[in-house]
Amino acid sequence: MDLILNNLPQTLIIVGIFALIIEVAVLGFATFFLLFLGLSLVLSGTMMYAGLLANDWMTALWVNAILTFVLALVLWKPLKRLQQSSNDEEISNDFADIDFILSDDLNDNNQVFHAYSGIQWQLKSDQPLSKGTRVKVVKKEVGVMWVKTL
Incomplete structure (x- = not known):
């Protein structure tokens, strides 16, 4: 547990990357929750690593909650539209x-x-x-x- 607490920014980045891999590779963008959470974890871990945020659990919790919500608000409609677009053109052969x-x-x-x-x-x-x-x-x-x- 001390290893995780002492390396919180790196832990957040690694967990975020795993969430993104699961969303893309396993779920195939079927749900966007892990995408938003993974992006939030990577962004907050990077900001902590750069010294822009305090390196503690409470900051990580609140920043990730807010970032996940903001990313969901901003990216939901464009990603949903991208997911539903289809090409109904006839294929010539x-x-x-x-x-x-x-x-x-x-x-x-x-x-x-x-x-x-x-x-x-x-x-x-x-x-x-x-x-x-x-x-x-x-x-x-x-x-x-x-x-x-x-």
Whole structure:
């Protein structure tokens, strides 16, 4: 216990780094509590080590409580927004770039299938297409190829 008390700034920094590692590696930023606490511990330990704060437990307790609260207030919304951002863009790949000639008329009244890579794919289009039209795959879904004329 004397070792911890005699080296309080270093202890706070080490515990803060462990809290940050657990938040990032184990929890994957699922909760932000350990992030705020870890940053607070590292900052307060650094300030104690630099001589800006008194080197005692009571100062460490109050500074960490206040810093954790302030960091949570400042960083909560930006981190939450960063966590929820997603990219819904279509990914282009070679599969979507195939083209072929329609074997049947394609409209809302009938189902047309195209064999590709050993699978029968249902064809769909935004507009009616006649038999013999050269089409290109523009979008794909599960079991469905969306086509348009070239």
